[in-house]
Amino acid sequence: MKIAVLKETAANEQRVAATPETVKKLLGLGAAVAIESGAGAGARIRDEDYVAAGATIGARADVIGGAHMVLGVQGPAPDDLPGIAAGTIVSAILSPFNDRAKIDAYAAAGLIGYAMEFMPRTTRAQSMDVLSSQSNLAGYKAVIDGAEAYGRAFPMMMTAAGTISAARLFVMGVGVAGLQAIATARRLGALVSATDVRSATREQIESLGAKAIFVEKVAGIEGEGAGGYATEMSDEYKAAQAELVSSHIAKQDLVITTALIPGRPAPRLITDAQLASMRPGSVVVDLAVDSGGNVEGAVAGQIAERHGVKIIGHSNPASRMAPDASALYSRNLFNMINAFWDKEAKAAVWPADDDIVKGIKLTEGGKIVHERLAG
Numbered sequence: 001m002k003i004a005v006l007k008e009t010a011a012n013e014q015r016v017a018a019t020p021e022t023v024k025k026l027l028g029l030g031a032a033v034a035i036e037s038g039a040g041a042g043a044r045i046r047d048e049d050y051v052a053a054g055a056t057i058g059a060r061a062d063v064i065g066g067a068h069m070v071l072g073v074q075g076p077a078p079d080d081l082p083g084i085a086a087g088t089i090v091s092a093i094l095s096p097f098n099d100r101a102k103i104d105a106y107a108a109a110g111l112i113g114y115a116m117e118f119m120p121r122t123t124r125a126q127s128m129d130v131l132s133s134q135s136n137l138a139g140y141k142a143v144i145d146g147a148e149a150y151g152r153a154f155p156m157m158m159t160a161a162g163t164i165s166a167a168r169l170f171v172m173g174v175g176v177a178g179l180q181a182i183a184t185a186r187r188l189g190a191l192v193s194a195t196d197v198r199s200a201t202r203e204q205i206e207s208l209g210a211k212a213i214f215v216e217k218v219a220g221i222e223g224e225g226a227g228g229y230a231t232e233m234s235d236e237y238k239a240a241q242a243e244l245v246s247s248h249i250a251k252q253d254l255v256i257t258t259a260l261i262p263g264r265p266a267p268r269l270i271t272d273a274q275l276a277s278m279r280p281g282s283v284v285v286d287l288a289v290d291s292g293g294n295v296e297g298a299v300a301g302q303i304a305e306r307h308g309v310k311i312i313g314h315s316n317p318a319s320r321m322a323p324d325a326s327a328l329y330s331r332n333l334f335n336m337i338n339a340f341w342d343k344e345a346k347a348a349v350w351p352a353d354d355d356i357v358k359g360i361k362l363t364e365g366g367k368i369v370h371e372r373l374a375g
């Protein structure tokens with residue numbers, strides 16, 4: 001089985017879908033790995049490092065030629081896969097809701113598209129979950145970016161010259177990114193509070209030593225929510241949440257928002273009027289900016305400023321930690337291939353009725369086959 005690893009072409013994408021470590025592991029299974037020249041540059045991996053691990057290096061058309069599976073971080077454009085054969089698996093973050101035309105083109109070309117971000121959230125698939133591996137780093141980096149822009153100390157410092165008070169940091173949305181943001185901000189010494197719509201997060205917030213700030217007047221989502229995910233909230237809940245946030249946010253130095261709803265635009269959590277209530281010099285980091293943003297005035301790929309408050313809207317935050325993000329992402333891919341590896345066939349075999357295969361497979365045999373994309 002030949003596995004091809006592409007150089008990413010999207011703007012701001014520094015990650016890569018294989019590292020020398022995962023190349024060695026794939027070779028250990030019995031696969032052959034071909035890497036597009038320069039693919040690792042953004043993640044600080046040289047072509048010669050891949051060669052030392054046992055991969056071949058080539059131009060895009062050469063690595064794709066004869067490949068049974070093509071690995072990417074972001075889904076490659078269908079017209080940028082020279083010589084790809086029908087029946088080849090393309091495994092990447094395919095973003096079907098943002099770019100349906102691409103998925104239709106994969107189907108038309110007879111490709112088998114595996115959307116890594118559709119990985120089921122089951123115990124068995126945990127080691128293949130790219131949303132978790134990448135969000136964790138994004139949550140960490142949001143605090144580091146916020147601290148840099150804040151330009152003041154996080155911990156309380158009692159010095160001979162007087163006391164510096166601790167920074168107050170509020171995390172909105174306590175999934176994987178939010179939990180890591182809480183943990184990172186606590187390690188740096190901030191006073192941390194956090195909120196979510198799912199009641200199961202209250203205990204998680206408190207166990208990390210942060211204060212849970214919850215809407216009490218209107219019921220949120222019981223427990224974890226469906227599959228661990230939130231849904232759009234009622235107007236009544238949104239009004240109660242806005243009131244709660246308005247009273248809390250004015251006292252915060254930093255806010256990190258991470259709230260997402262699968263398949264929908266990100267919920268709006270902070271209005272311009274609420275930003276105006278914050279002290280000038282405060283910082284808001286919007287990790288949901290690529291999905292429409294949680295914060296009014298956030299601009300993808302920019303640091304905006306409103307009422308003296310900086311709004312950090314870095315696109316693709318995980319890519320800002322490309323070496324670590326690539327190491328984890330490529331292990332997610334290896335773990336998936338390894339789980340389906342057939343030792344005798346020396347190839348991965350993907351049973352159509354397997355819940356992981358059903359979960360991630362978008363296209364096959366010229367058609368869209370995923371139920372979430374039907375119709």
Ligand code: NAD
Pocket residue numbers: 120121122123125126129131132135172173174175176177178195196197198201224227228229230231233258259260261262267269
């Ligand atoms: P996500 O990225 O979809 O959303 C981030 C957070 O925003 C979520 O906690 C969500 O509840 C919250 N949110 C959505 N709308 C909101 C609003 N209006 N106001 C405030 N908060 C809002 O979430 P995620 O990081 O993918 O994690 C979701 C859950 O899935 C977590 O509980 C996580 O532990 C769980 N999970 C399970 C597995 C597994 O079992 N294999 C793997 C990863 C994550």
